[in-house]
Amino acid sequence: MNKIIILGFLLMPFSLLLKNQGDNEIPITHSQSLKDGEAVYNKYCISCHQADGGGVPHMAPPLIQTKYVLGDKEDMIKIVLNGLKGVEINEQTYNNPMPPLGSVLKDKEIADVLSFVRNSFGNKASLVTVSDVKEVKIKQGKQ
């Protein structure tokens, strides 16, 4: 069991490398999305997740190198739309609820802020687009 976990850890950088191929250079048109995303972050996210993305111990989870942030875009979009409670990362539980922001943020704001988070605080992952957000909403039957 332990061996599998260790193997998984060893392979993780490679899998991230594969996943991020082609994302390393963000086109100029996308830099506006990151900038807009930062503004959304500073308005709606910074209190709990903090300026450095480090979160608050036991309350709000960090946004640095976690599966929630670097993983599947759909999962991340769902968290913003529907909220989340009781996350456990590295054996630490985070108890404050993430509020559902589906009725608060526009699709573009969600795409921008997620793109910003996935490319800040040392993270590097593909951008989230407005159509990604719309797709998840359609799947959830909210559009």
Place this chain on the structure above:
Amino acid sequence: MKKNFLFSFLLAVAVVISIVSFKNISPQQKLPVPDADNAGLTLPSGFSAMIVADNIGEARHLAVTKEGNIYVKLGGVKNGNGILYLQDENNDGKMEKKTGFADYGGTGMALKNGFLYASSNTDVYRYKLNDKDEVEQANQPEKIISGLLDHGEHNSKSVTLDNDGNIYVNVGAYSNSCQEQDRVPGSMGIPGCPILDSAGGIWQFKSDKEDQHYGDGVHYATGLRNVVGLDWNQQTNALFVMQHGRDQLHDLFPKYYSTKQSAVLPAECMYEIHKGDNAGWPYIYYDQIQQKQILMPEYGGDGKKSADKKYLDPVEAFPGHLAPDGLLFYTGNQFPEKYKYGAFIAFHGSWNRSPEPQAGYFVVFVPFKDGKPSGKWEVFADGFAGEKQLSPGSAKHRPCGLAQGPDGSLYVSDDSKGTIYRIMYKK
């Protein structure tokens, strides 16, 4: 009969002599050598500090025995232990011997009349102590209270005891401000906030009765959002609590609050609590700048409107979000006269002051006279967090619990790195 009387008389004389002689000895008792850098703390002149234990886990509340040994409640179980017992084997002040027990994390830790009291996030236990204040049957505590609510948010339970056989437990509200949707911008408050029936208050139970539930206790006080630091004041014979005020006024109601206002409002309040008191959460908060109770925006407030109904006023109000986690009324003789019967408060440090810098992460002192604050509060011990606090996660240490040693030293626990500090005074 005569013999009995003589015996009692001699016993009384012996007790008086031992008390008097103990009193005479204690000021000359040798204090341990403090750390050269005062454990990294800044303190008032004449005070010094040392680290007595380090890296022990999430050290929440703590209690010091009459022998000078320390019980610490850990937030989470570490190496199979939820309570640590720290002992100083060679009288250098450092607690080199560390043993542990209890398979649950939690916050509350108190000593009273030969028992150690400890809480998980749902239950309260007690352990019988022998004459050396040691727990002999660590696997067989009495579970005196069970089934207190734990919905994650504000789930820590703290305890304190009075002199009449009662124990007081806080049950924090599992919400920020009782909104229809917790922490969603603009969401309004639920009328007749239903959380208050089983949380957001203080419950009183018997300290010696097994298996008590909500129904066996007294709903002692309500309208308290989340209390972590609480202590029984021996001078006024009353309960004092520190409330964590609500978060995110600007985030949730930007039309009424600027980020600057939101960084300091509402006040973190100290209340003197008597049976039946209502401190007003979630309907009002206390504004320490306007010095009055203000209607919560979730219940029709705009940052200025007062409430129609009057709730309990705080006895002291501090800037917002500093998170008071420990409260201790000082009854020792080691510190200068001004500290006697005053309150020490451990502030865990803020998180929702952005974009203003985070603050707190210190121990504050409030002088008291005749059971009331008698002067302005002041920062007593600072420097726990390190030079700069970008975010709570980057703070080196975060003060949480307070305890007084038998010689009057003040102990502070840190639940970030697991450091236990001892603060001393030498003339």
